[in-house]
Amino acid sequence: LAKTTQPISMDSYEGQEVNITCSHNNIATNDYITWYQQFPSQGPRFIIQGYKTKVTNEVASLFIPADRKSSTLSLPRVSLSDTAVYYCLVGDTFSIGNEKLTFGTGTRLTIIP
């Protein structure tokens, strides 16, 4: 089970690009990297997932170096509505039930006007 380490909190101003880095030194060959976002009083919401290199969708980009021991979630031009907790998860998405997915304490991102 790959343990992840990410900053406890980050602050950023509106309009800036925010990069949140996650360390996962023990990532296994079959593991994917997934990021979730959680607003207060809501359940987490899937943002993006990747295995290697770069993945981009309408919300974010995910950068994964060749050794896969870390990953960076990039949020372009953040707004106040991006204030949330962001979780980095590493697990084998081919395993039944995804029981290996563990939500750590996440990174609390605060966007400042």
Next chain:
Amino acid sequence: NAGVTQTPKFQVLKTGQSMTLQCAQDMNHNSMYWYRQDPGMGLRLIYYSASEGTTDKGEVPNGYNVSRLNKREFSLRLESAAPSQTSVYFCASSELGGLAGYNEQFFGPGTRLTVL
């Protein structure tokens, strides 16, 4: 499409009381999960069900039981509630991973449970 629904939204119990948290999904997903989230913490997996008729323990199963009633519904039961079970409970569902390459979990709105 309602997604994942949970009932009740709030509940207060006294120590020793029992209750069942209900969860239903309308996305025809195979896998369903129950998590708890304590204040300022991440989610911890209590139980999961990979398919109808199967359930398995997660990280923190003690004090809980589950039933996968059918493909849509997955309930969580507290037989004798304790103050340590005060938490927010989230149900989630997902499509089984595999050829799709990933397994996005869809979460319900949560049940806020207080045990006095």
